[in-house]
Amino acid sequence: MQSLSNLWRRSPGLTVGIVMVGVWVVTAALAPWVAPHEPTAMGVGPTTAAPSLAHWFGTDEYGRDILSRVIHGGRYVLAIAPASTLLGLAIGTLLGLISAYNGRWLDEVIMRLLDAVMAFPIVVLALLALTALGSSTFNVILVIGLVFAPLIARTARAAALTEVRKEYVEAARLRGEGYFRVLMVEIAPNIRGPLMVEGTIRLGYAVFTSATLGFLGLGVQPPAPDWGLMVASSRSLLTTAPWAVLAPAMAIGFVVIGFSLISDGLRDMETQ
Secondary structure (H helix, E strand, O other): OOHHHHHHHHHHHHHHHHHHHHHHHHHHHHHHHHHOOOOOOOOOOOOOOOOOOOOOEEEEEOOOHHHHHHHHHHHHHHHHHHHHHHHHHHHHHHHHHHHHHHOOHHHHHHHHHHHHHOOOHHHHHHHHHHHOOOOOOHHHHHHHHHHHHHHHHHHHHHHHHHHHHHHHHHHHOOOOOOOHHHHHHHHHHHHHHHHHHHHHHHHHHHHHHHHHHHOOOOOOOOOOOOOOHHHHHHHHOOOOOOHHHHHHHHHHHHHHHHHHHHHHHHHHHHHO
C-alpha cells in the first residue's frame, strides 16, 4: 500500500493506468469463478433483456449473459495483446540493434524495407496476412507481432545509435565478446527505458487491433466471447438493445485507456 501511495505521488496517471489494467487482469484470471454464467450458454435469460439485478449488463439476442461474456472476453484480449507485443518487441529490438550497430549499407537496407512495410496501415497489413494465413488465435498473435515490429525497430535503432558509440561497447569488442552478446547483453539493457514505453504503447494498440480483427471476422471465431466479435455480432441491436454493443465497446476503451496512461506515466518518469 505504501509503494502504491508513493507511485501515486510520483505519477498519478501511471497509478490509475495500472489499477485500470490490473482490474481486468484479475477479473480475466478469475473469470471461471466470478462470471455468473458460462459465456456461451444460451437462454440463461430472456433475449435482449435490459440490464437488471439478474443480468447486470443485460442479455444478447441469444439470451446469453453479457457480463459473463465480457468477463471471459478479457481472457482473449489480455492473452493476445501481451503475446503479440512481446513478439513484436523481440523482432523489432533485434532489427533495430542490428541496424544501429552495423550502420552503413545494412542500416540503410533494413530501414528502407521497414519504411516500405510501415507505408501500409497496420489493420490493412493484418487483414491481408490473416486472409492468407487463416483465422486463429495463434495467427492473430503472429500477425500483430509482425506488423508492430517495424515501429519498435525504429525506436530501438534510435535509442541504440547513441549507445553503440560509447566506450563500454568498444571495451566489449576488445574483450572479444561475440556479436550477439554485444547486442543483447551490452547494448539492449541500456535502451530498456524507451523500449518499455514503446511496449506499453503497443499493448494498447494490440488490444484495439485484436478487437478490430475480431469485429471484421478475422480474429477469434464464434462462439468465443471476443470483445470485437461481440460488437460485430450485436451491432444490429444498437437501437433496440444498445447494452449488447456498449458493454464490450466500453471494455475495449477501458483497457486501451489504461495502457495509454501507463505508457504516458512511464515516459514522464523516464524524462524526470
